[in-house]
Amino acid sequence: MNLKNLVYFIAIILIISSCAKQSTPMGGPRDEDPPQLIESNPKGQSTEVKPASIELIFDEYIKLDNPTKGIVITPRIDKDKVTFTALKNKVIVELDQELEDSTTYVFNFQKSVIDISEENPAENLKLVFSTGKTIDSLSISGNINYLFQEKKIDYNNTIIGVYPLSDTTNLFNEQPYYLTRADSAGKFQVGNIKNGKYRLYAWNDINGSLKAENKSEEYDFLNDTLTIDHNIEGIQFNLAKSDLTPIRILRSGPFGQNYEIILNRDPAELKIQNDGLGQEYFYTIEDKRIRLFSKSIQTDSIPFQLSLLDSVGSQKDSLIFAKFNTSERKPEKVTQSVNSGKSFYKDLEIEIKFNKPIVDINTDSLYVQYDSAGIIPIEKSFISISDSSKRDLIKINLSLPDSISKEIITLKAADSTFQDIEGQYNLEPIAANYRKLKREGLADAISGKIEGAEPPFIVQLLDQKNQLIKESYIEKNQNYSFSLLQPGTFIIRIIEDTNGNKRWDPSNINSNRNAERVFYFTNEEGKKDIIIRGGWTLEDQNIQGIEKTGITNK
Template structure:
């Protein structure tokens, strides 16, 4: 009472067995400290390698002694490592014991090999968290893997993503990294980010510069869960979102239209049918799984009241000369009243929208309307507003929009814009997806390079940006995650990094930044020392 706060961690006085002991097979391990201690989540926090049956291990703390009952026989000629991390803390202030590790061997030598490297993300969050990440290796030929059992050897990265697995027995291994949110020491491919190295690690000497890049890749095959009539329409419910949908029927785009939202594909009809109608549906998900099915859909009369027609606009977008508007509808659109659809730029002036300015992105869906208008330089106003009164849009179920639409767009001034950001991608081959991101991580501009490694973003608002490059190996103009079952890593993602090793790129009005070269250095596997951001 009244004394100084205890800031000293507990100090290990002795252990049984003693660290670095040889030819020991303890049934029980004890550690004695210089003060009273307690355990914090030891079953998760104390990392034991190589793999043992953690369910049988008993941890306890009494006064200043920690006891570990193994309740199992250890393997012959094997080096065991007990890494206590922050699981042993003092009673008074919960200061954790520092750098506490116990190493012993059941044979006559201590295994001393190791692997080290870093863990990152293909799409890093603003504040990367490495607290629940595990790096683990499995002996080649082991019947288990990262999804079925804990690893044989494992480690956890530090706060910057660096890891080090020590005291490994020489041999051939497969290596993985994953975010273990549920503490099972296994990866859950439906919900947890993970990565794996395709090549076998031949550990005969220390291996450095191993790199993992975490991302989510749900390996559940895509499938149709159920089908049912919904009012006069027909629903196809999927277990997950596909990346590609192909729906085929002779009258699709004429009498039938469809939308997709939240795992549900809904086919709309312009009139009821007595007979069932066949639809051929092909699905593909992000990891490459496909399903082809023939669906017989029924479109019968129904008393169910149709949903109201709703509109969402890409309001708030900026533009220079061409105003590009997108209107997203919750249902397919059948007709438009152009008399009540126009652009305003002051209290008295308006620009009528005509059919030549419109384009539906997909004539079989009719739920995404794109409007493109070229505005003359003589219009000096900053804000342009699209207006649509009620009953402007008419959907396939006979519903009009009940609410008025009003969405604003900002016209940029040429003198306030930066001229260009340009450069090359070094160390990778096209095709590429080049993305310009703002400080919120939002996509500002995007380019697809099929046969070139040079990019150029022109006429940009002044600000701070990041440049992200996706190595689009299959040229499908999207990033493809890993597929563990097909032994395929995710497509590489890398970022522009300046001379100060920062990703931020600042550009001002009138500036032109050339030779902003991007080095492809983020690669899963054993990496060479990164090279400078120069050609």
């Protein structure tokens, strides 16, 4: 075969090979239709049936997506004995248990049944039947709100649980008898409920256990028994975390020349009583740890009366006998943190937090510098101790004249400026910068009225990272204001301080007490952001209180 014929022969082979090559055919339009239920056994709305298994037939091949969590069955049955299977176009549910007499059952498949091709979920897929002669048809509905909305809320994780009054279980120890999940807007409805008396709860089911974790999950409850003999609307839940673990002392004992008390949680309030407290004895508290200090070695045990109160109102009173003996343990170094980076106008408040009580300050090496040559010495009259029993928080207050035009102001303290109770000095110099603002660059004010709630109020101005910028306490009226603000975007949060203790109190289900309400300024578009610029005054920024936990439509 000559070369010319060989080239023709190879070309023909390549053409034939190309024509014979397999390829994926071009498909038609994407399947966006969800699976449709065409038959079920038992049939929907059937009465006087007690199936051992349930079968659903669809118009296309399907599969199941996390059915154990996604399929909600009410009233409560033992889900450990339920088996879910998908086979071609069928879903089979094996119950393996006896259903209750005269009871309406609801199998809500939510988004657990999806088609094979595009994973479109079946819509509004629910099977209702009764083991008795009638279908229970009562319902309750309402809204979910989270008190502290620091991030976007996934309402779909929120479970509303209904427990018969005769049932001794609750949201912490057993799955509810009836339940549903809130929709993406925080609305919910529980249907097909039997006439009776119930208790209602709502919680953020993060771990998917269908039970609440009081240490890590937000929850709320209706504090009255709910008689369901008609359809009930307007139920309001306001969810927040509330750790019910009682506060207690885990252990106590000497720590070097000091004495340490370890708690299981931080107290909301702490009272320590001893005649020498603030003179001979001092204390610090941080990270569930109380440390007692003595100026001198003590040969006898010293009694201290402790009163601990946690955030939910649990109280623990103890008499501690502390020992302050000599020790070979080397004292800890002095450490401190300063509120550097703070902006101010005219009045500058500096805070220095130490790890131990400070007993002496050398003001000769403590000053504020505003340029290479200009300094303001810190006098003793500028300094205050936040708590004389602790002496671990030093505040320095000074007013800077307008003649100081420099923007950056620096606090400086040489080494050995601060001496603690153990005779230790700060080993390194301290330098902290502050930014002096100009009046013409500040916004004049934000003001408004708090409606739908009663004082006293804690009014908080937060930045976009939910960091506290300013706070005020209103005791007797409903008007709030913040003046001379740095331009920016803010959030205004209101805490309705019902008991007047100047802090937010969570719920206590054991005392049947709901959490204090927390709500925010929102604009006409429902957004929390409030923008203010230099020279602006924003008036009539009214804030509407949220509904209280309970039934709003009675």
